[in-house]
Amino acid sequence: MADVVIIGGGITGLLSAHYLAAEGAVVTLVERGECFREASWAGGGILAPMHPWRYADSINELVFESESLYPALCEQLQEKTGIDCELQVSGMLQLALAPEDEILARQWCERRSRVCEVLDQAQLQNLNILSTQFSHALLMPETQQIRNPRLGKALLAALQTNPAVTLHTQTEVNVIETEPLRVVTDHGVVSAGKVLVCAGAWTSRLIAEYSSLQIKPVKGEMLLLKAEPGLLPYMLMCHGRYMIPRADGHILVGSTQQDSGFDKTLNVETAQLLQQHAQDVVPALEGAPVVRHWSGLRPATNDELPFVGSLPDRPDIYVCGGHFRNGLAMGPASALRIARQIVAS
């Protein structure tokens, strides 16, 4: 019997398995499809909230803690698997902030000792990429990004050779039973000392019998363009949309936020809107080839705060989820916290 059975193989489940095994636990992870193919693959990989000053301190604490965990994690994964997760400090240029928002952003940076520089119109034009509409912008040069699909591949490869971890993919958990504690899957039953639910937007279905915690799906669509490597010197944020430059010239343009249940249908108009946004901000992207368009379901709690802990009425069932728009940014710290809680209990 495993010490812990984890349900779900997104970033939250895989990192929890990684840290639980590091803490000495024997883990079985059960994933309905392939690991890291839902929200964790679909996400952009910005390792900070889009506008961090608008977020609760508890979220920023998890982000900062994760920021300090990522370099060692990526190094360890590269050593073990040879896969480079492309963790980069690429900085975030915040364009067209409303004046009151800009004041809040600057106050937040000061309070949090984060670097924040004002670039004036001449400095912006010297970048030679932006349209002429911007009078100034805030540069947050410390913001990191990661190539999340690569992180998924690296984590999976590392866990596959970890003797403390057993992975069952293409195996759906139908129900969690108690007395004795076990998960019932479409391929049989897995007994558990403890159960950790990391099922993203599908979490509520699994715990409904034991908790009223609600985690609902919120769709986001993303567009991938191809440009010359190095075209964008920073990640760009403008009017709630972002562009993320990858090292090889791919640029992710995102995103949307739609309450449409578990429907992941792609919308052609959304792709056109994202493409138009990209070329309005960076005119050189006019005509840039569209490589791919996709959507994913973010897991959101009612108060948009993640839940990391055991269920109040079931101390042997844990949930790590509800990370909404920031699950990659909060991933390592959330997983490390839940792993330590489980091992200590």
Ligand SMILES: Cc1cc2nc3c(=O)[nH]c(=O)nc-3n(C[C@H](O)[C@H](O)[C@H](O)COP(=O)(O)OP(=O)(O)OC[C@H]3O[C@@H](n4cnc5c(N)ncnc54)[C@H](O)[C@@H]3O)c2cc1C
């Ligand atoms: C378009 C978009 C852009 C985003 N951009 C960013 C960003 O830039 N930065 C950032 O920090 N975050 C971003 N996010 C949010 C981030 O991707 C999520 O918060 C995070 O991936 C959630 O991870 P998770 O492991 O909880 O869920 P998921 O990745 O969805 O994983 C849950 C897993 O559980 C499995 N599962 C579900 N039910 C069962 C069951 N019954 N049995 C077995 N397995 C089951 C699923 O198949 C899935 O693999 C973005 C999300 C989207 C959609």
